[in-house]
Every structure is written in structure tokens, then in C-alpha cells.
Amino acid sequence: MITRYQIAYKNLLRKKARTLLTIIGITLSSWVLVSLLGFNQGYERALNRDIENMGYQIMVMAKGCPYEAATMMLQGGTGLRYIEKSMVGSILKEPEIDQATPILMQAFFDPNKGENGGIAGYFGVDPATYPSMKPFFRFRQGEWFHDDSADEAVMGFEAAELEQREVGDMIFVPEKNVKLKVVGILERTGTQDDGTIFVPLKTLQKVSGIDMITTIGIKVKKDADIVELENKLYKLPDVQVVSLSQVKQTIMKLISTARIMVLSVAIIAILIAMVGVINTILMSVLERIQEIGILKTMGAMPGDIFSLVWTETLILCACGGVAGIGFAIGFASATDFLVRIILPYAPAGGLVVIDVSLAMLTMGIILLVGLMSGLYPAWKAGRVRPLESIRR
Template sequence: MITPFQVACKNLLRKKVRTLLTLVGIMLSTWVLVSLFGFNRGYEKALNRDIENMGYQLMVMAKGCPYEAATMMLQGGTGLRYMEQSMVNDIMEEAEVDKITPILMQAFFDPNKGESGGIAGYFGVDPDSYPAMKPFFRFRSGGWFRDNSAAEVVMGYEAAELEQREVGDMTLVPEKNVQLKVVGILERTGTQDDGTIFVPLKTLQRIAEIDKITTIGIKVKKDADITKLENKLYQLKDVQVVSFSQVKQTIMKLISTARVMVLSIAIVAILIAMAGVVNTVLMSVLERMPEIGILKTMGAMPGDIFRLVWTETLILCGIGGVAGIGFALLFARGTDLLVRRILPYAPSGGLVVIDGGLALLTLGSIVAAGLLSGLYPAWKAGRVRPLESIRRDG
């Protein structure tokens, strides 16, 4: 006995080129839609991961240009303004503060970087407090400094690769003619830490001939009110506060604008694909009017004809949707690289995350939209009058 599914498949195969073009349209629409959903999920996860990898939720620095603060935060740049170290004790007294670490950022001109030289950046950190802020750090070799004033450095993965240094080598601080021993090289993290050279805080202060700091990293207690702590910190003299939660919200607002534009394009693509579905199924119905009339004279009910035509729509959307999701998964890496070209300052890690739940959601959306688009052709097929359709054929 031939099933409605088999009949629907045979009907679609009658016009192979038209059916194939419709499938391609549905596939491309599904590809765009699932990639957009994957980007929506992946970007936020990557941004959250990068913020968590900072090890602290707040940064306090000397009051100055906010663009300098953004540079320090996002690019590991060097600030030009300093704070007294006593500020660390003042902040540590706040009830919302869990951990705190002072940082001194310094830059020295390095004539060996590029044809005209460049800037070598150093982070002076406290070996007692800073590692606790970065629990995800893993060493490729070696470890942290012995103490806060040791003549030693820990190099990020890319910094060590660039300077071709191994544990036990000596490295020269440009401009100052000071040699430091490499005691640790970090594994790759995918963040700005990879290009950073870490020095004990007191050692860098001695080299730079300054007893101040540029930044204070603050890790807030789990259930503490970050906004309340920010308001307290704003009361401190001559400082500015950078909250990574605020930065995240600002970035996500910017991304939301781009997301709306891309979503609009995806909706247009889906509408075009659904128009193709309507065209394919409706043309199939019109071409088979006499056959439908004969089926009705043999006892087929309007509901039977409706289900038969709707089955064709379901097959088109199902195959096209599955193919689109398959291509999205297959070329997810390429999509990720394309997004990074468009958004060069995107967070590290995968930006397009597609899992089983997301794939099923997209497939369900495509099939639902397709079945809606197939209502009219199926309704029209169900209303065919047997005698009129047979007489028209004759």
C-alpha cells in the first residue's frame, strides 16, 4: 500500500529543478538563522568568559581620560597617571571587597621591536595577591616569582615566543639596562595576558623609580552589591572606576543593534524561502488538478488532500532545514572567522556556538514557518471540485 509520504515524494520529484531550488532557499535561510542564534549565544558566553578571566569585576585607577582606562582594560595598555599605594588599604576596608591586587603598568621603548622600534609593556604585580585573581593561569614551564622584590619575570605565551625565551634565560628591560631572570612561561590563554610580561611589583617600582601604582583590581564578594561598592569608590579622591559589568552591558547594547540588523536580513531570507515553498507547492497543486479530482471521485475527502499537500511542504522544510543546520555546523569555524573580520575586537574563544537544542529550535522554527506557508496551497487543493477539474483537463 502506497503511503501519503511516498505520494508526496513522487510529486516533488516530478519537477526536480524547481524542488532543488526551493530546498536551496530553505537551506540558506536555515543556515543564516542558526548561525545568528549561535552568534547570539556564543558572543555573550565569550564575553562573560573574558570578563571572568580578568579575575576581578572592578578596576580603580587614577582619574584621567576614560579612553586610557578602556585601553588599559581591553588592550593591556599603560596608563600615565598614578595612585598612592595606601589606596589599597582604604579599598580593602570596604565590606563588599573579597580580594584586591595592586598593579603597576609601565612601558619602555624597545629599539629591537620592528624597524623603528616599539613599546615593551610590563605589569608589576604582587605574587601574593595577583595569582589568586587568575586561578585559570597554567604554566607551560616554571612558576611564579619567589617574592615581591625578586629580579625575575613571568612571561605570557606570546611574549615568550616573540622574544624566544625559556625558563632560566635572562631578559633585558629596555631603556633601563636591567636584566631579569625568566622563572615562568604561561600557557596560551587567548587573552591579552599572552603578550604580557609580569614582574614583581616592588621590582618594577625600583626599575621605573616610582613608588606608586596605576591600577587596583577588585574581586567582589559573591552576594555583594557591586553598584553599592561602586558608589563608595566614587567617593575616593582623584580616582575613576571601571566596572566590567557596565562594560559588558555597553558592548551587548552595541551588539544588539547589529543583531537586529542581521535578524532583519534573516527574516527577509526566510520570507523569500517561504515564498519559494508556496510557489513550488502551489504550482504542483495546479498542475495536478485532474489527478486531485480523480482522487476525490474515488472517495478522497478534502482533509485527505489537504494532508497530502501539507506533507509535501513538511518534506521540503524538513530536508532543507536539516541540510542548512548541517552546513552551519560544518562551516561554523569559517563563520567564526568571518565574524572576527567584521568585529576585530571580539572576545576570545568561539563566537558561534551551535548545540543540539539550538539546532532543534531552528529546525522547529523553519518547519513551523514552512507549514504556515503551505496552508494556502493545501487549502486550495482540498477545495478542488472533481467534475470541474476533470472537465478542465479535457
């Protein structure tokens, strides 16, 4: 006819505003918590995916600051350092290496891009080895080059969109006054490849008059010892080894500061919610001392009263937790958007990933914290003696 659960939830309805405010507090803190946890796993996943989409885990570049080289390239193509293409052959002898592909990056100045001119970047890639490193490339139109020294280009989706190019159209390499035919346009990948123009390595070497390369992309065999390989590559003369796992670690280290900050906010939010729960439940216990005394004359043991009060706590936390997780999932894309504004580098794809196990984990944490908050009020209620409460 009536269960303890019904008694508990009907009691919470007694002070609707207070109950609602408490639930809102729990909702907000669980929202923050689950979003943070979702970001924790989502960001790393997205970063891994970005790195995986590079196709290679290690890059070998000419000595000198590799970072500088990359920046220089973006600024105007001067100051790039080169390595011999023959190095690819010698690197391939290492047993850990699955594939290696030579890349030549070139940037040419186009005075007719905007007011002050701009840079047009080109990727010279080897048609024999590069495509197999990017097996996830899909062509929107056309295909790869027909010949390793053809005057052809494959364009990333956004590069093609900006230049309004379709297969069969021509592109014009500024500075060098060379025309290339577009043979392929890639589907959007969500990575930097979208803005890239690929040209056969030999063609780009011919156009730029440089018979060397800037980079070697290395794909390591599965289960191979990457650190061991890196150490071997470091011994090569005049080269710089850039491991993408190192880059990832650098980024993760920098992100961790932000993570710690958000985590502290989440902890504070949970503490505030906890105090709210303690206050609500304790108030409700104190207001009902006489009723609790009566329940004891009916035969309720201290443990019964304890569990009754705990049930109330549990209901509050479950409602708040479910609502918070619901909001977090519902507004995940908004959170994503915010995170992208705050972070200087955000990988492509969903940054906030909330799955079932994460939702369960958050729910577990919220319930645990809730039960802890309910401990004192429930214990206090359990100790109420009927004689004293009724005589008040």
C-alpha cells in the first residue's frame, strides 16, 4: 500500500522549491563533471585520430629547428633546409619501419592573393608510397596522379573549394609560372589535408629546381619499439627526428593545465552541491523529528529511518545526476564549441565524448557523493528517540 520509497519521494515534494534548488545544484555539478570527463577522453581520442590521420608516426627533417622550418614554410618558403632523397633508402633498412615516403614541401609567394599577397603551399609526394600511407583518403572527383612526374595536382577539399577547381581544370603555380592539371579532388577529411595541394614529388622538384626533399614520413610496423627506432634515427647525420607521439605528449602536457583548472571547478561544484544536499536533508530531518519519533513507535528501527533518509538523498542525487548527464549530452556540441574557443589547438572531430560507461561512472560518483552527504542527516534521524521527539 505504501513503500519507503513512496514515503521518501512524497516527503521531498513537501518543500518543492527547496528540493528543486538542490536538484539544480546537483544537476549543474554533474553536468560539469561529466563534460569534463567526456572532454578528457574525447580530446585525447581526437588527438590520436588526428595523428593517425597523418599516416605516419615519425618525421625525419633536416637539422635545425624543425619547428622553425615549418613556420618558415608558412611564412614564405625561404630558409627551408633539405635532406637527400637517398636517405629514404637507408632509413628503410631499419627493421622497425613499415613504410617511408619522401615529401618535399614548397611554398610560393602569390602577390595577387589579397592586398599584400599570400602563400601557396604545395606538397610534393611520391605517388608510389604516399597514397598507401593515407588509405582513408576518398576522392570526390578523379584519382591520384597518372605518372610520377606528370604536371598534375590532387587538391584537398577546401583548397579546391577556395580555388573553385574541378577535375580537368588547371592551376597556376605562382612565382614559377607553371600550369598543373587537377586530376583529383579529395573528400573532406577534417584534417590539415583539406587545405593541401598535392603534386608528384618529381614534378615539384622540377618546378622548384630543388632535387632534394624536406621531410621523410615514416610508418612504423605494428608492435615495433618506436623509442628504439627514434634513437637509431637520431644517430643519422644532420637530421632531426620528430615523433608525433612526442608532439602529442607536448600538447597533452599543455592541455593538462586546463584540465586541472576545470577539474578544480568540478570539485568545487560538487562540494557546493554536497553542502546543499546535507543542508536540505538535515533541514527536512529536523522539521520532521516528531514524525520520525512516531515512525519509531510504530516499530521502525534506527536502520529503517536511516535508510528512509538515505533514500531521499538518493532520489535527489539520481534526479540531479540524470538531468546533469542529459544536459551534458544534449549540449555536448555547445561545450565542444566553447572548448574550441578556449584552446589554441583543438583536433578535428568531437572533443567531448560521453558514452555509456562514462555516464555510468559519473552517476556512480554523484550517487556516492550523495550518499556521503546523506550520512550525517540519516544517522541523526536514526538516533531520534520517540519519547523526546513526541514530548517536544
